[in-house]
Amino acid sequence: MKMKLEGFISFLCAIPLIWGTPVHQKNTCGYASCPQTKSDRINVHIIPHSHNDVGWVLTENQYFTGVGATISVDNIITSVVQALKRSPKRKFTQVETAFFWQWWRKQSEKSKNEYKNLVETGQIEIANGGFTMNDEACVHYQSTIDQFTRGLRILNDTLGPCGAPRVGWQIDPFGHSREQALIFRQLGFDGAFFARLDFNDRLKRIEEKRLDFLWKSSPNFNDSEIFYAILKNHYGSPTGFCFDITCRDQPVNDDPGSFDYNADQVRSLFIKVLEDFEPHLTTNNILIPMGGDFNYESAEEQYLNIDRLLKLFANDGKYNVFYSTPSCYLKSVNNASPKLSVKTDDILPYADNEHAYWSGYFTSRPTIKRFERTANKILQANKQLRSVFKILSSNTTADTDPHLDTLRDSVAVMQHHDAITGTESQAVTYNYVDMMNAGIRSAEESIGLIIGTLLSKSQEKFDQLAFASCLLSNISICENSSKDRFLVAVYNPLSKAVSHPVALPVQNASYSVIGDDGEEIAAVDVLDAISDFGYVDSNDGEVSPKELVFAAEDVPPMGLKLYYVTKKGGNNQTQPPEEFEEIAVDEDLVFGTKDLNFVLDAKTNRLKSATMNGLTLNITQDFYYYPAAVGVINFVASGAYLFRPESSTKNAKNITDDNPVLERQYRGNFVEEAHIRINDWVKQIIRVYKGSGNNFIEFDWLVGPIEVPDSYLTGKEIINRFTVSGLNNSGVFYTDSNGRETMRRRRNERVDYEYDPTVEPISSNYYPVTARIALRDEEKQLEVAVFNDRSQGGSSLHDGELELMVHRRLLVDDNRGVSEALDEYEFRQPLVVRGKHYLMFGSTKEKNNSFAAVQRDFQSRMHLSPYTLVADATADNLKYETLKSLLNFKTQFISKALPDNVNILTLERWRDEEDTFLLRLEHLLEKDEDDNLSKEVTVDLNSIFGDYKVEDINETTLGANVWMEDYLNRDNKFKWNTQGNETINSEMERSAKVKPDGKVTLLPMEIRTFIVKITKTK
Template sequence: MFKRVLYLLLLLLFTLLCEAAILRDSEQSSSKTCGYESCIKVDPNKLNVHIVPHSHDDVGWLKTVDQYYYGSRSLTQKAGVQYIIDSVIEALRRDPARKFIYVETAFLWKWWQRQDEKTKEEVKQLVNEGRLEIIGGAWSMNDEATTHYQSIIDHSTWGFRRLNDTLGECARPKIGWQIDPFGHSREQASLFAQFGFDGMFFGRLDFQDKYKRLKEKTAEFLWKASSSLGEKAYLFSVALFNNYSPPPGFCFDVLCSDDPLIDDPGSPDNNIEARIKVFYNYTMYQSRFYQTNNIIITMGGDFTYQQSEMYFMNLDKLIRYTNKIYGSEVNVFYSTPSCYLKSLNEAQISWPSKSDDFFPYSSDPHAFWTGFFTSRPTLKFFERMGNNFLQITKQLSVLSSQMDSEGLIHFKEAMGVMQHHDAVTGTEKQHVAADYARLLSASFAYGTEIVSKAVSQMVKKNPQIPDAEFHSCLLLNISSCVITESSGNFVVTLYNPASQPTSTYIRVPVTGNAYNVSDNSGSEIVTQLLPVPQFVRQTPGRNSNSTKELVFFAEIPPLGYRSFYVTELGELTAEEGEEMKPASVSAIENDLYTVSVNQAGNVVVKWKNMTLQVTQSFHYYEGMKGNNTAFAYRASGAYIFRPKESNVYNVSYSGSYKFYTGPVVNELHLTVNSYISQVVRVYKEEQKVEFDWVVGPIPIQDSIGREIITKYSSNLQSDGTFYTDSNGREMIKRRRNYRPSWNVTLEEPIAGNYYPVTAKIYLEDVEKKVRVSLLNDRAQGGTSMLDGELEVMLHRRLLNDDAFGVGEALNETAFGYGLVARGSHSLIAGRIQDLAGVALQEKTEAISLALRPWYLFTPAGGVTFHQWKARYFMKGSSLKSKLSKNVHILTLEPWKDDTILLRLEHLFEKDEAGALSQSATVNLLDLFANIEIISVRETSLGGNQWIEQMKRLQWQIDSNEVDDQPYTFTSINKTEEGAMEVVLNSMEIRTFIMTVKHT
């Protein structure tokens, strides 16, 4: 009897447990109401007021990333992100009606790693219920002017990956939240659309543009972000009414000074009726400028919600009493940007469209935020080299079967931080800039270890052969490398991260007098010794014995390497000695052009096959000094470019120049004055002229801040028109003193005509049918203030803060001196009728500047060339077959679970390059030499959603424009012959996760 009762009790207990488990699973399933399912139904007969609590947490600005996270240096800024997230979770726990959005994955991940399992499960539940919504989702809120599209994609992808891996599909962002970047690029909108986003919200646009948009109710619009991609790059966009701040008087944070809402009926300080009326009036006023019966009210700011209950308690009252008093007219509730966008979409109305961008941004008539396009030029170059080396590190991790190592993850995350709108922009405090450099420097160390190990494995002919050492020299920018200076014989191995064979001129700093260089076949190749210019040797902080550079031409296979054995010979031959001496010539040349110097010390380039002449010169603007007490007293600073006068000052020539000629390269070494110098290079049969400029230390002894520019002045008639790139990708037409969206009035005619130049700026003469293009190695500001002239800013040293928060003058020093910056420009000219040839040349040069071959050095010691060749392969490529010239492998990186992430991109815009603008087909199975592809599945651009599951909201356009290329999804074509073919249309990027096996 007892056993039977026990059995029945156990059976009952088991049944109850099963029912509880089923109920729990059902609850969890039903509680997964994230995204649009979590949105409150709006009232069609009232003004719906979407209250969006948020915190804008800069990944470094006045404090470093760690100082912001942990809350140290509170006297600089009271900000601690760990307290914000802790506090928000606690506040959401107290009331299920509350919502919050979070943006910066770098901080969220840092916090997540420090939580226990109970907290993690609670956060997941909040995300699944749509109460904690992830917006943006990239590693940081990236800048849009000075960032390269490859880095934007990379750091977004890594943020999405972290969110997917920890919080699941409900944490997949659907909205771009670019509330603080200083202007907005068309390419950013295009990338957001390709991520699968339904829209974006932004805060900063030109004050004249904003006034017109609000007046005409066009602050919400459909952004046509690419004429090549058509509908695929449409993005619904919202310009926020009050940037990202709460209504005046309604900031309830510990950082704010506004009074709380006091509803105690017995208190003499009760202010509910008065305060609610003010809020109601504000909402009714804001609603006058938008098309639907929905408005969004941002409730938050910089590092708000450190004591979240303080904010939420007042918002609870604000919502309750507004609905109670004015409920017949307004419907106020907690919401998110996603829910707001859903309400607009359900309105089923037509929206205006836009096809240009939001540069330059000005916040008042004298504050054009165009200085940051150039601020901190060495940090901008370091970031660009970081992307260069990160791509190499990722590629070689795949090709050598090294999967996601901690070092590679560190590198990705450091580069994600660098994209932040107060990092690569140069708008941070000096000690923060130093910390960014520290993070990136550590990442280079991790990358160097990965790359060295990978190349060691790839080149060995036999596994039993000991690994060779492959060292990187990170100071080649100042012609310094310990290995080449101290080793008699050494091997230079060059890795090419590009998808096409690369032809390049190698420059190696050396101390010897003569060298022999042998390629992989054992053939001796032509070399040339040139002196390191004195102005480079005198760079502050340079500690190098090298006084010469060994130069030779190298061709490197795509996604491959090539090694060169260098032997020191001893004394110079008579012919080599002549190369090291200045040549008695008045110009240098090749078959296309001649280069000379005029009496003013300017460089003159004259083409032989066209009636084209370009004169390059240096100038400076005197930065406006001011106390910033009024618009008219705004100073030039880290953000703001404001010349004291509208004229530019010529740099007086007080230096000298020398020509050097030889079998590889002809050079002009030009010292302009005490702080500006350059080397101009003419290579055999090269279309480009290379300008290797050195600027600094910029003098300040006369208490004048200077902004150094260079001009390339031609005899072309460009009709006030020029073109600049958008994040290194598509080009945008610019016209002097003009905006496509409104009739602009410019109080600052120079600063108001400056645009971001991430990769290229060019102008054309339609009658002469000639184009002149300038390509750069880092983000800079540029313009065309006169017809036929290109102007680019190189360096800035200023003595006043511009009063936008950083609190310091942009007065960089290094090694006890003003900062010295060294960089390069490539000048290319061609005939417009040869459109494909010019476009291909420019694209090839842009890739060569962004993805340079990486130098690796190995001391040869007692190992002869023949011994080295017997042990190691000296040339190899990981591509199985050639890619079309219009196709590029944008991404090749380890993913997870033995998969890799592959991105293929079409390089050309529609109608940009003739036949090269046509679609291209790639057989994935025929792509890699030593990798067998087991399976392939396509994803969205961000790698966080299968492409067939990507569904975006559709919008009606209030426009008569007809799109030439509506977007249609193209699947992977599996042919009868076993090929796995992918078609790429103009400007298209396609992303794949592939299961592979190394053979």
């Protein structure tokens, strides 16, 4: 059963969409609107487009409105619409839905209908369709899917079927991931286009006619190949053919009687542009972008000159030049049946010359990278809680979803390739932070009502709980947990029960924590904070000197637990030594248990060895820094985009050689930890948690303000390096691809082209690490992995070593556009960054319950760790007995945990008037990671929500904008031929349809998306 029609559709295009019932009328958009090509000519596809960053040097709003800017995206879209109305042959490619959405909401009905008509006649093609043109290195796959879902939903609701993109348009991200290609494949796209890749790779592809190729987007699926095309000369107009008001190229004058007549010269110059393409063509099609950054504010001027250019070739015997779109180019290439090369790895890191590797942005602006992860976790939890509230609440008229829109949109904007990358200006960074903070606070306005309703023992809603996240807990500030009595809500967004440490800033006192069973929890510690944070402004809140840590045990799948915390009075009984007093130790110190521990060397206070999973390794951990190049040699400096050490021949400088000081050590009920001061601006806590399920060592580090020399402008790039004695990984290491599939890397190696690793041996071997980096010793059957809490650059520059870059302070700009040095300040001083790394190692011998499966489980638990909120319980006499009489302290919203290899990736309200929900299920393992868990698995949707039945189950493509049935039955199913004489189908291998009884099968790594209705059965 499809959804009700919600609006009038004048013409339907190739694919009927979710928002309306399919109506079979004449197709006028998409491939049906493509110009006729000529088999005996070289077909020149002119692609008008404007690349509009959703924040970069200026904020998103400044770019849109033009306030404080010299351009306005509002004017660009309006100008394009007016220009397209003047000629039906003109076309335009629209990409960023965030800007379209701002424009659309302020238009009259007449203006909206004009835009829709241009889309329905194929003059405007929507490419990508995501809220932003997302980055591909620093993003997590969940957030990428979400931002596409947001953008595609808007396009469905505003433009209808013809607004559905068929191609990706990733022309500006600084490198490209294989996971992004897989996401495009699962969105139902037929291909994608991009511009940036390593200069060596570009030159070789041009020479070998491989600018068009097939990308095998996953080793886990058959027929996962997707067509990709590389823009030969970047994404701007050819030299001499930029007619925008911001350009200086001369307009085309085709009046022979005019003194300024230049048509012959223009034609000759354009022929030279085309002749430059000809030796490198895969087919008889050339793609020429006409546009650039924030072009087409005076669209008529652009189009008039392109019109005149096209007229110059109207009767040409060699070139057929016409307005086109990316999808029309794809269709023309497919019609020519070329044999294409197949790519299997990714396109990272990107370099624009032999000294300029864009691997610095993997780490740039580390605090906003972490804040984005926090905001995403809060977004996912709130989407789930609001869904459950809608399903279970007797008051179905209560609507809390609008509170999510600010957060939903701010997290979507953060995926932009000049947002999460850290390549925006400082002012824009502040704006992004403000947007996410406002989104979180807006989402949490109604969270007390939701939690109170879900936990209430009666039909009465208990809405006295003013819950809020402790967003400043990383600098030991949390207003609610500084009270004498407070309530902690722990929500687990995963589909299996988890145990997780809760850490909250508190006063210097002893505390009682009461759990859901009414008993006081024994595993509670009150420990010193990592720093006194004396530099923090008092108006941001009161810094607490201590940290309360306790175990939230067995939080149910998609479930809530409450904990009641009271101050017992008096100071904390476990007093540390005096601050900065070095602890004299004669013997090595062991922290932890027999099965899980780490050892500090008595002489150096450095990590010496560790034990877990039945293994003991000699492993050290040190902080180093690379002195940053300032551009004196080869004019290439380290900056927001680029990572370039001062010397390519010298090793990083070991900060830990400054004689670390063991300041404190604790052996508590739940935690054992060592506080180590490396130097005046680097310190860390190495920590283990007692109890079952904890099989990792945590490194809680604080870096900054980074000291830099008073002269020479030499910045520092700080890394955390782990070294395992005797481990031989033969130059191979592994990183995740956007938190999903695993990428095999080999030091100093590129698959598709040759490069000289001796020129920049460090930065050329840096890769994005979104979640995990690992080494594997095949002979010893040993794997060592380090997990991080945000995107960072990482590598293995020598066997047995792993390193992750944690912070960068740079004093010169790298001249890649942002025009600012990456020298962040906060609280009137250079930026201080706090973060965590998690060390795990184990044997690869076991194939059932393998170490790979253990890592997958840990990775998901860290990415979506429990959502913790705190409420002041001193007001309104909210004592434990009172709350216990009103509330259940524990509940869960799915009837049982899903299989270990399955997770609910998305649960959110879809259309309230139909009581529908968006549900995504994901298989968590790759096909060869575990003999048991890496198999296909079947889930009964009707067993998930207990007394609530999942019905009207309709599967969609990944973006929830196209019915899967309609996608599979669409016109224009493409087949591609490879150079290996294989034929590739346009559909990727997928599991069987949903069975009538609601059972769903998932293949390894598969994500399936459904629109469902959930109703009560009892």
